[in-house]
Amino acid sequence: MPAETLTAERILEATEEVLRRYGPAKATVVDVARVLGVSHGSVYRHFRTKAALREAVTHRWLTRAEDALAELVETSDRPAAEKLRSWFAGLFEAKRHKAGDDPELFATYGVLIDGSSGVVEQHIDVLIGQVRVIVEEGVRGGEFTAADPGVTARALFDATCRFHDPAYAPEWRLPTIQAEFDAVMDLLLRGLRA
Amino acid sequence: MPAETLTAERILEATEEVLRRYGPAKATVVDVARVLGVSHGSVYRHFRTKAALREAVTHRWLTRAEDALAELVETSDRPAAEKLRSWFAGLFEAKRHKAGDDPELFATYGVLIDGSSGVVEQHIDVLIGQVRVIVEEGVRGGEFTAADPGVTARALFDATCRFHDPAYAPEWRLPTIQAEFDAVMDLLLRGLRA
Secondary structure, eight states: OOGGGOOHHHHHHHHHHHHHHHHHHHOOHHHHHHHHTSOHHHHHHHSSSHHHHHHHHHHHHHHHHHHHHHHHHHOOSSOHHHHHHHHHHHHHHHHHHHHHHOHHHHHHHHHHHHTOHHHHHHHHHHHHHHHHHHHHHHHHTTSBOOSSHHHHHHHHHHHTGGGTOGGGGGGGGSTTHHHHHHHHHHHHHHHHBO | OOGGGOOHHHHHHHHHHHHHHHHHHHOOHHHHHHHHTSOHHHHHHHSSSHHHHHHHHHHHHHHHHHHHHHHHHHOOSSOHHHHHHHHHHHHHHHHHHHHHHOHHHHHHHHHHHHTOHHHHHHHHHHHHHHHHHHHHHHHHTTSBOOSSHHHHHHHHHHHTGGGTOGGGGGGGGSTTHHHHHHHHHHHHHHHHBO
C-alpha cells in the first residue's frame, strides 16, 4: 500500500483495529504499521509519539458520540423538554451500544481514557455545552425556568451520570434500567418546568 | 484478656483495626485474635468463617451511616423539602468524611464490598426506604407530588449518585463539588414540588 494514500484517519482506523485485537497493554505502533502495510516511520510522520496516537484515537472515539448528539440539538421543531429527553436517551443508548456490542474495545478505551484525562474533560465540556443550548432554548421559549443555564446543564449531566458514566456499564444490562432512566428524567424535567 | 468478655462487637472492632493496618489482602483471623489476646478458635466461635467475619464487619460499617440518617428521618418538625436536602447532605458528608479521613480503610471496605454484593444491595434498600419515608411525608403534607413514592425515592437516589457512590470519591475533593451538589438538589426539589 503506497505511503502517499496514508491519511491520519486511516491510521486511526487501523489503531482501533489493533487495540481491539491486542488490548491497550500490548498494542504497538509497529502493529499499526503492519496492518497498514507501511513502515512505522510513516505512522510517526502523522503522530509523533505512541501517546499522541492513543490520544488521537481516544478523541476520535469520544467525538463520534458528540457529533450524533449535536444533530439532535440542531433540529428546532420540537419542544425543549422532548429534545432534552431525546438527547439523554441518545447518549445512554450510544454508551450502552458501545459497552454491549464491543465490550473489549469499550474496556480498552476505558484504560486509554484513564491515562488522558484532558481528553475526557474536553468531551464532557462539549456534551454539557449541548445540554446548555437546549436549556437556553427552553428558557427563551418560556418552557423552562433556569436562573443559570450553564449550572443547570451541569446539574442535569451530573444527575444522569448513572446512565452515561462507563463506571455503571455493568448495570446497563439490568431489566429495570430503562424505567429508572425514565423516572430520573421525569423528575428532572418537572424541575425545569417554568 | 479472658475469653468470656469476648463479644462479637469487640471482634468486629479488632477486625476493623487489623484491616486498617494490613489491608484486605493480608489481614487474617490470626491477626484479629492476636490483637484481642485470644486464640483464633475463640474468634471462630463467634464467626464461623473468615468470609462471615468480613461480611459482618462490612455490614457494621454500612449500618453506622444508616443509623445516623434514620434519626434525621424521625425528626418531624421540619418541611419535607428541608429534610430531604439534609438527608442527602448528611449522606454525602458521611461518605466524604470516611473517604477523606481514613482513605486506607475506605479503600479496604471498597474491596470487601465488591466481594459481598448482597450486603450493599441491602444497604441501598435501607437508604432508599428512608428517602421514601420523607417523600411520603411530603406527599401527605401537600408539599410534594409523587405518583409512586417508591419510584421517586429510587430516582432521587440514582440522580444523586455522584455524591454518594464511592466510585466518585476522588471528585469529592474538588472545590466545585458542594455547588454541584446544591444545583442537583435544587433541581430535584423543584421537580418534587406539588
